[in-house]
Amino acid sequence: MLKQVKYVVRLEAEERQQLLDLVAKGKRAASALTRARVLLKADAGNEGPDWSDKAIVEALDASLSTVHRVRQAFVEEGLEAALYRKKPSNRQYRKLDGDQEARLVVLACSKPPAGRARWTMQLLADQLVVLKVVDAISGECVRTTLKKTTSSRGWRSSG
Numbered sequence: 001m002l003k004q005v006k007y008v009v010r011l012e013a014e015e016r017q018q019l020l021d022l023v024a025k026g027k028r029a030a031s032a033l034t035r036a037r038v039l040l041k042a043d044a045g046n047e048g049p050d051w052s053d054k055a056i057v058e059a060l061d062a063s064l065s066t067v068h069r070v071r072q073a074f075v076e077e078g079l080e081a082a083l084y085r086k087k088p089s090n091r092q093y094r095k096l097d098g099d100q101e102a103r104l105v106v107l108a109c110s111k112p113p114a115g116r117a118r119w120t121m122q123l124l125a126d127q128l129v130v131l132k133v134v135d136a137i138s139g140e141c142v143r144t145t146l147k148k149t150t151s152s153r154g155w156r157s158s159g
Contacts, residue, residue: 007071009042015079016040016047022083034062035083038070095141096134103133104142105149121146 011019019036022028028036037060044050051059053067074082096104107127112119121139128134128142 007068007075008044009039009048009071009074010045011039011043011048012045013047016043016045018079031085032083034060034066035070038062038067039074039079039082042067042071095137096145100128100133101145101149103131104128104145107131108146 019040022036023033023040026033038056041049041051041056041059042053053064053071056062056067057064070082104124108119108124113123113127116123121142124142124146125137125139128137
């Protein structure tokens with residue numbers, strides 16, 4: 001039983017030449033060159049060899065999932081998306097700016113609340129909200145922020 005390829009690659013003459021030039025120069029990341037070779041072998045257009053996924057895997061020593069993803073990216077998003085990896089879109093931005101970090105450090109170095117021997121991360125987070133330094137913050141964010149500083153909570157001398 002032959003499995004029909006869901007994503008059929010048909011390169012325009014200009015795209016094909018661009019890929020051939022890219023492979024010939026070899027001045028790109030190995031992953032981009034492999035993806036270019038996959039597209040050239042998978043091309044079902046007039047000039048393309050229209051290889052099966054299995055043949056491409058064996059010839060280029062790539063994984064079947066790579067071949068499938070390259071085909072899919074080309075059909076759905078175009079040549080650039082098929083050649084180059086996407087930039088991460090889940091970038092984590094800083095929760096505290098420099099002034100807010102400074103206020104956190106001052107608070108962490110101050111005397112803990114009555115009835116407490118020391119500040120906990122959650123107490124610091126809650127106090128930052130009470131003082132209206134931030135709208136909301138987690139104890140984990142406080143921990144990672146304090147970890148970046150050279151202060152040592154709980155010790156009489158930081159030197």
